[in-house]
Amino acid sequence: MSLLVARGLRKKYPTGVVAVENVDLEMDRGIYALMGPNGSGKTTTLSMITGSLKPDSGEVLVKGYSMWGGGWVEARKLIGFAPQDMPFYKHLTAMNNLVYYGLLHSLSIFESKRRGRELLEAVGLWEARNRQVSKLSGGMRRRLAIAAALIHDPEILVLDEPASGLDPKAREELWSLLITQWGDRLIVFSSHDGEEVERFATQVYIMHRGRVIEKGEPEELKKRYMPHPKAAVLIPEGEAPTIDGVEPERVGMMYRYPLEKLTVEDIVHALREGGVKFTRIEVVEPSLSEVFISLTGERLS
Numbered sequence: 001m002s003l004l005v006a007r008g009l010r011k012k013y014p015t016g017v018v019a020v021e022n023v024d025l026e027m028d029r030g031i032y033a034l035m036g037p038n039g040s041g042k043t044t045t046l047s048m049i050t051g052s053l054k055p056d057s058g059e060v061l062v063k064g065y066s067m068w069g070g071g072w073v074e075a076r077k078l079i080g081f082a083p084q085d086m087p088f089y090k091h092l093t094a095m096n097n098l099v100y101y102g103l104l105h106s107l108s109i110f111e112s113k114r115r116g117r118e119l120l121e122a123v124g125l126w127e128a129r130n131r132q133v134s135k136l137s138g139g140m141r142r143r144l145a146i147a148a149a150l151i152h153d154p155e156i157l158v159l160d161e162p163a164s165g166l167d168p169k170a171r172e173e174l175w176s177l178l179i180t181q182w183g184d185r186l187i188v189f190s191s192h193d194g195e196e197v198e199r200f201a202t203q204v205y206i207m208h209r210g211r212v213i214e215k216g217e218p219e220e221l222k223k224r225y226m227p228h229p230k231a232a233v234l235i236p237e238g239e240a241p242t243i244d245g246v247e248p249e250r251v252g253m254m255y256r257y258p259l260e261k262l263t264v265e266d267i268v269h270a271l272r273e274g275g276v277k278f279t280r281i282e283v284v285e286p287s288l289s290e291v292f293i294s295l296t297g298e299r300l301s
């Protein structure tokens, strides 16, 4: 039995938007990403698997406990969730916010303080323990959110866009912390940054318009959907031609030719011969963002 299983998740908001449709997930130890553009259903999915939002249909099993079928209390104990904007009492100190989360999870005050101290050390906030949350930087607040999500020592850590808004250095520090401290558990995170997912996730679910459209190891997906670099040509007016039997894929005003049978020189030559005006040509290397474009014809962010 996998640690976390979701089957047939669906959620329609009262506004009529179907945010998530028929989502299946199966996760064990490792770092799993839900990757998709704005509005693709990542937050809605994470909220349903963490027990914060009831699905219209489908089920979530956490170590066999059915989140929405009577096992909410047991399932919730196994999960720590840091939403995109973790609710903190901003006038209380970092330490007292952790104690508060401990009490919410039914830990004793003694145990809450002990865990609070342990986690503040682990996330590098010990020096800031007595500082009000309102006086912490964005990166420090993110780390405090992770500590709060881990207060009850869950086996699964779920993070909604953990690195968004952080500068590259703070993002690196956050991931290095997550991997060294909790990389042996199950981490589930959402992101619309293909590079972040490629670097840190061992498995990725690609989401588009509320559905999972592909899943697998990042490297394997790149090999499958983008085995070769591509030449991207900007053609403001007119159409890009088929060159030596190779048809380009279109993304906005850009046309992409795989550099398998063709070289960049072949493409430039053929466009000039055909009188097609182009204003830019560049080589794009395989990446998860490019895989997303190949699958959907749309950009990830």
Ligand SMILES: Nc1ncnc2c1ncn2[C@@H]1O[C@H](COP(=O)(O)OP(=O)(O)OP(=O)(O)O)[C@@H](O)[C@H]1O
Pocket (backbone or CB within 6 Å): 013, 014, 015, 017, 018, 019, 036, 037, 038, 039, 040, 041, 042, 043, 044, 045, 192
């Ligand atoms: N509370 C809500 N009420 C109505 N519609 C909602 C609500 N929350 C989300 N939606 C809609 O559901 C869809 C999925 O939203 P969701 O927040 O799950 O996407 P997301 O992938 O997390 O996006 P983002 O990258 O912007 O965080 C969107 O069309 C969104 O507008």
Ligand SMILES: [Mg+2]
Pocket (backbone or CB within 6 Å): 042, 043, 044, 160
């Ligand atoms: Mg979201």
